[in-house]
Amino acid sequence: MNILIIALKEIKTTLRDKRTFTFMLLFPIILMLILGTALSNAFSSTTPVGDLKLLYKSDIADKQLTQFWQSFSQAIEKEGIVSVPIEKGVDGKQEISANHYAAYAEVGDQGIAYYGSSKKTIESNILQGMLTAFADKYNLAAAAMATDPSLAEGIIRDANDSAAKYVKETSLIADKQPGSIDYYAMAMTTMIALYASISGTLLFWVEKKRNTIVRMIASPVSKGEIFAGKVIGCTVINILLVFAVMLVSKFVFQADWGNHLGIVLVVLVTEVMLAVSLGLVLSYWKGDSARSIVMIFTQISSFIGGAYFPLGNSGESFMGFISDLSPLRWANQALTKIIYNGDLGAAWPAIGLNVGIAAACLFIAVVSMRKKEAF
Amino acid sequence: MNVLEIRNLTKKFDDFVAVDNMSLSVSEGEIFGFLGANGAGKSTTISMVASLLRTTKGEILLLGKNIASHGKFAKSNIGIVPQDIAIYENMTAYENVSFFAGLYGLRGALLKERTIEALEFVGLSDKGKAYPSTFSGGMKRRLNIACAIAHRPKLIIMDEPTVGIDPQSRNYILNSVRKLNEMGCTIIYTSHYMEEVEEICTRIAIVDHGKIIAEGTKEQLKAIITDAKDIWIGVKSERPSAIDNLKQIPGVISVRLEDNVVKIASKGEINNLNQIVQQLIKDQIEIRSVEEQAPNLETVFLTLTGRNLRD
Known part of the structure; x- marks a missing residue:
């Protein structure tokens, strides 16, 4: 109950803070509108797929499956996708890591194994979409081949008749790319979620400044309850503010948030948790200067994480490596895949990193709090 | 209890x-x-x-x-x-x-x-x-x-x-x-x-x-302080330098100025009132009233700690 009382107080006082409201609500919305409008020409509604390169290794012994694969290769090549057979002694996975190809497929009698590039995420997802549709039929045929070749023959024949469908279907997915307002709706929302770290640094600083921490500690409420109440209240209010930004972008600016809002919200919630915890632990570690550190950190993270301009593929460069360290980058990559490719699995790395780092920060903050006489 | x-x-x-x-x-x-x-x-x-x-x-x-x-x-x-x-x-x-x-x-x-x-x-x-x-x-x-x-x-x-x-x-x-x-x-x-x-x-x-x-x-x-007294001197004008001079007089423990009243805590056994008044006259401070009092709590505090409460 005490936790709830403190959390509600936290929410109430934040809601009445005009500066927080202006910063956390108006700032991202205005920025979304300005950048989304000003840079609309920089975004294309279609993605050229001519430079998509698929490296493949074919170990198919069966003649029918070989023909099946070749017909698929031809079909995708007609759409401008280059499929390159792997040379002897070349490691396909390393080629992907080296960013030479968007994807690598190992095709055999047992089925197709797919390796996508984490650098060329959009291209990789397009190819994955194509291959997934094809691989379903291929794997089915491969399995049937082992037990009933005549059945497999039928599957392949049917599939060959509509080989182009795989390409056609996936090209629909490839067409679904963010417009400028879509991109900045997502980028500003993830950016403002990261700005919750400022609230984290202020959690106990404000109570100390107002001297109200004295009353709280003097009351028969444990330090743990005070800590939990404040952290929960701060997290909840920041989540509400992030949701508000998201809703405005969706219903006022008609931004596309995809068809999987639930998992999108989970990614955003975990990002807020990460931000609040990070701010909190910094306030224990660096005291009054934590706020400045967090401001610099969030600005840099926003810049390198794609808040102000789309990053595309991060590549192998040093900047690419730095960019991958930004929590905003994790969130934006995950949300892009969820919204535009329907790849729900892409949420897990972002959620895992956010929750993991948040838990570590909270643990350090709790240990620091217990060591201190007050807070 | x-x-x-x-x-x-x-x-x-x-x-x-x-x-x-x-x-x-x-x-x-x-x-x-x-x-x-x-x-x-x-x-x-x-x-x-x-x-x-x-x-x-x-x-x-x-x-x-x-x-x-x-x-x-x-x-x-x-x-x-x-x-x-x-x-x-x-x-x-x-x-x-x-x-x-x-x-x-x-x-x-x-x-x-x-x-x-x-x-x-x-x-x-x-x-x-x-x-x-x-x-x-x-x-x-x-x-x-x-x-x-x-x-x-x-x-x-x-x-x-x-x-x-x-x-x-x-x-x-x-x-x-x-x-x-x-x-x-x-x-x-x-x-x-x-x-x-x-x-x-x-x-x-x-x-x-x-x-x-x-x-x-x-x-x-x-009652602890038996050897102290308070001397309050009403003055027409204030001059901080005059206070420093009063502190040099034997027996004076402390001097402070409050609302045109020079409040002096002094040792009880030393008769230094004349010297105090003469010093004020010498410093051209116009005296309006002189009052000797039993020590108050502030004098007690000052005598015991050697410090003013507001120090």
Whole structure:
């Protein structure tokens, strides 16, 4: 109950803070509108797929499956996708890591194994979409081949008749790319979620400044309850503010948030948790200067994480490596895949990193709090 | 019955001893004055009693129970009025009192009743819906008190509750302290204003360098100082340099200037009044009145600690 009382107080006082409201609500919305409008020409509604390169290794012994694969290769090549057979002694996975190809497929009698590039995420997802549709039929045929070749023959024949469908279907997915307002709706929302770290640094600083921490500690409420109440209240209010930004972008600016809002919200919630915890632990570690550190950190993270301009593929460069360290980058990559490719699995790395780092920060903050006489 | 008992209390900050083996007791119904210059150890002691700081050594008993092992009980029975106003500016007066009372376990109708009662007590019942940002300093101080009393504590610790407010608000607060005491609350009161302490406290402890150097009623404390006297000289104009000259006269312990009155604490056995008057004349200070008085609490404090309370 005490936790709830403190959390509600936290929410109430934040809601009445005009500066927080202006910063956390108006700032991202205005920025979304300005950048989304000003840079609309920089975004294309279609993605050229001519430079998509698929490296493949074919170990198919069966003649029918070989023909099946070749017909698929031809079909995708007609759409401008280059499929390159792997040379002897070349490691396909390393080629992907080296960013030479968007994807690598190992095709055999047992089925197709797919390796996508984490650098060329959009291209990789397009190819994955194509291959997934094809691989379903291929794997089915491969399995049937082992037990009933005549059945497999039928599957392949049917599939060959509509080989182009795989390409056609996936090209629909490839067409679904963010417009400028879509991109900045997502980028500003993830950016403002990261700005919750400022609230984290202020959690106990404000109570100390107002001297109200004295009353709280003097009351028969444990330090743990005070800590939990404040952290929960701060997290909840920041989540509400992030949701508000998201809703405005969706219903006022008609931004596309995809068809999987639930998992999108989970990614955003975990990002807020990460931000609040990070701010909190910094306030224990660096005291009054934590706020400045967090401001610099969030600005840099926003810049390198794609808040102000789309990053595309991060590549192998040093900047690419730095960019991958930004929590905003994790969130934006995950949300892009969820919204535009329907790849729900892409949420897990972002959620895992956010929750993991948040838990570590909270643990350090709790240990620091217990060591201190007050807070 | 002792509401508070402190036994051999010590608090160290690294090598610095802030409170040094202090022992004292406060009986039920007392208004206990706690006097000390800045850094004397009174705030540290109060903070340990209010469980804001851990003790290094010794024990604190509230209503006979050790606060180290009965923390929740102790905290529930203590109300603290911090020196620095501790309220939320963006919560109304009612919300402030209600929030802090809620932390003491008050809920529902009882919480509402006690919140209204506390606001009425400090004369802010008509300001319940107002935000403290619109309050005067005195009103904020009163709200600061309301936040500490809604849960009806047995012991109220008031740390400089009248700092920086107008005389009218100060009187209101002093009357409130008396009323709380009449209602059965025991009060520990610290102030830099010696006249306040003299006016309302039933017993006083003087703290210096983390130790209690004197304790008793104001009469008992004054009786300690038999070899001191106060000389008050009314002057027409003030000149700080003249005060420095007075300090050189044999027997003078301290000199301070307040509202055109030069207040001199001097050793009782030395007859130096003539020298003092002559020095003032020499410094061209026009004298309006001369008065020799028995030592007051401030003289007692000064004689015992060698420091002014405001040092």
